[in-house]
Amino acid sequence: MVDKKLGGAGLRGQSAGETKLCTVGKSGTGLTYCGYDVSDLADNATFEEVAFLLFNGELPNQAQLDAYKAELRQMRDLPQALKEVLQRIPKDAHPMDVMRTGCSFLGNLEPETDFSEQNRAANRLLAAFPAIMTYWYRYSHQGIEIDCVTDEDSIGGHFLKLLTGNTPSELHRRVIDVSLILYAEHEFNASTFTARVCASTLSDMFSCITGAIGSLRGPLHGGANEAAMDMIQTFKSPEDAKIQMAGMLERKEKIMGFGHAVYRTTDPRNVIIKRWSEKLAQEFGDTSLYDISVACEEYMWDTKKLFCNADFFHASAYHFMGIPTKLFTPIFVCSRLTGWAAHVMEQRDNNRIIRPSADYIGPEPRKVAPIAKR
Ligand SMILES: CC(=O)SCCNC(=O)CCNC(=O)[C@H](O)C(C)(C)COP(=O)(O)OP(=O)(O)OC[C@H]1O[C@@H](n2cnc3c(N)ncnc32)[C@H](O)[C@@H]1OP(=O)(O)O
Numbered sequence: 447m448v449d450k451k452l453g454g455a456g457l458r459g460q461s462a463g464e465t466k467l468c469t470v471g472k473s474g475t476g477l478t479y480c481g482y483d484v485s486d487l488a489d490n491a492t493f494e495e496v497a498f499l500l501f502n503g504e505l506p507n508q509a510q511l512d513a514y515k516a517e518l519r520q521m522r523d524l525p526q527a528l529k530e531v532l533q534r535i536p537k538d539a540h541p542m543d544v545m546r547t548g549c550s551f552l553g554n555l556e557p558e559t560d561f562s563e564q565n566r567a568a569n570r571l572l573a574a575f576p577a578i579m580t581y582w583y584r585y586s587h588q589g590i591e592i593d594c595v596t597d598e599d600s601i602g603g604h605f606l607k608l609l610t611g612n613t614p615s616e617l618h619r620r621v622i623d624v625s626l627i628l629y630a631e632h633e634f635n636a637s638t639f640t641a642r643v644c645a646s647t648l649s650d651m652f653s654c655i656t657g658a659i660g661s662l663r664g665p666l667h668g669g670a671n672e673a674a675m676d677m678i679q680t681f682k683s684p685e686d687a688k689i690q691m692a693g694m695l696e697r698k699e700k701i702m703g704f705g706h707a708v709y710r711t712t713d714p715r716n717v718i719i720k721r722w723s724e725k726l727a728q729e730f731g732d733t734s735l736y737d738i739s740v741a742c743e744e745y746m747w748d749t750k751k752l753f754c755n756a757d758f759f760h761a762s763a764y765h766f767m768g769i770p771t772k773l774f775t776p777i778f779v780c781s782r783l784t785g786w787a788a789h790v791m792e793q794r795d796n797n798r799i800i801r802p803s804a805d806y807i808g809p810e811p812r813k814v815a816p817i818a819k820r
């Protein structure tokens with residue numbers, strides 16, 4: 447087998463454009479949105495404030511925030527035609543395929559016909575995604591047609607109430623809000639770059655977001671939080687985790703939830719979500735999952751100098767909140783939508799079609815032989 451040629455592969459380290467939205471691995475704890483450190487936002491802002499920041503470049507004042515949240519609350523319900531489509535998607539479908547179809551179908555019902563409608567389109571998706579995910583999930587898994595409107599003030603609380611039908615605790619509301627903040631934006635990652643490439647052809651918002659969902663679905667990107675959960679649940683104890691992981695590394699398997707394309711020693715979101723995971727573990731009465739997760743983190747650092755990315759402790763945190771594993775990556779969609787849409791808007795503001803070149807490594811020029819002679 448030919449050795450894998452890396453070098454500039456994956457466009458790693460190459461600048462593919464400018465952005466005002468985000469820095470990754472550059473200053474402060476390593477991640478900023480429009481100049482604000484993500485840890486500052488996670489401590490002192492809400493997800494709706496972060497969405498407003500990404501769409502407008504500035505944090506809202508109280509009146510702006512109240513108006514923005516009221517606007518989003520009014521956009522939560524799903525059209526009947528979309529509910530009917532969601533009812534037809536089978537139980538064993540991949541939830542990211544459900545999100546992709548939901549997004550795309552909404553774009554048929556309420557298309558963005560002009561770029562002046564871009565904020566409306568982005569906000570509509572932001573308000574509707576929790577219901578798209580949970581309407582399908584509860585219909586296909588529990589046979590329940592949920593009411594897609596709740597009295598929950600925040601997007602995170604709204605999602606949790608749609609998922610269970612119960613009013614979430616303050617702790618759960620807070621953790622899901624922090625999680626949505628942490629996942630919101632990350633510069634030119636694979637899914638955001640997908641959205642920007644699509645935007646650069648002057649396509650519509652729904653197409654850009656649908657494409658981005660497809661890119662986020664893979665286990666090397668957003669799908670890692672689910673894959674991490676599946677892995678951790680096979681470990682019986684911290685000691686067993688180390689033995690199993692040693693075997694995985696020996697077999698050259700990727701350990702999901704570890705490593706990063708940009709960060710080299712730490713992902714600044716990990717310390718934040720890890721802290722919340724520990725708090726949830728105490729509330730949940732967990733006696734193993736959190737400790738196993740910590741053992742994984744220590745082992746990977748000690749043996750490979752690989753660190754937890756944002757996904758790893760999200761797995762246990764979501765699990766302790768009673769969220770089914772298959773919905774982990776769709777929650778990422780509900781959050782990263784803000785970054786995707788902001789990048790689409792930024793691309794449109796100063797657009798040139800994105801069209802790189804390739805180094806040709808195929809056969810020399812040749813003639814087509816008659817089919818009988820091939
Ligand atoms: C929210 C997010 O999307 S964060 C990313 C989520 N994805 C994951 O958690 C999947 C697991 N991680 C990975 O596959 C990778 O670390 C990626 C895809 C995130 C980054 O990929 P790259 O930029 O190619 O990684 P990088 O160049 O740092 O890899 C260096 C070496 O470490 C290895 N490595 C990196 N991550 C891992 C891992 N999780 N498990 C085992 N080995 C790993 C690579 O195979 C490579 O080894 P090699 O030089 O022998 O080929």
Ligand SMILES: O=C([O-])CC(=O)C(=O)O
Pocket residue numbers: 629631632634635636667707708755756
């Ligand atoms: O930036 C990346 O490559 C992956 C990503 O989206 C993130 O870590 O949130």
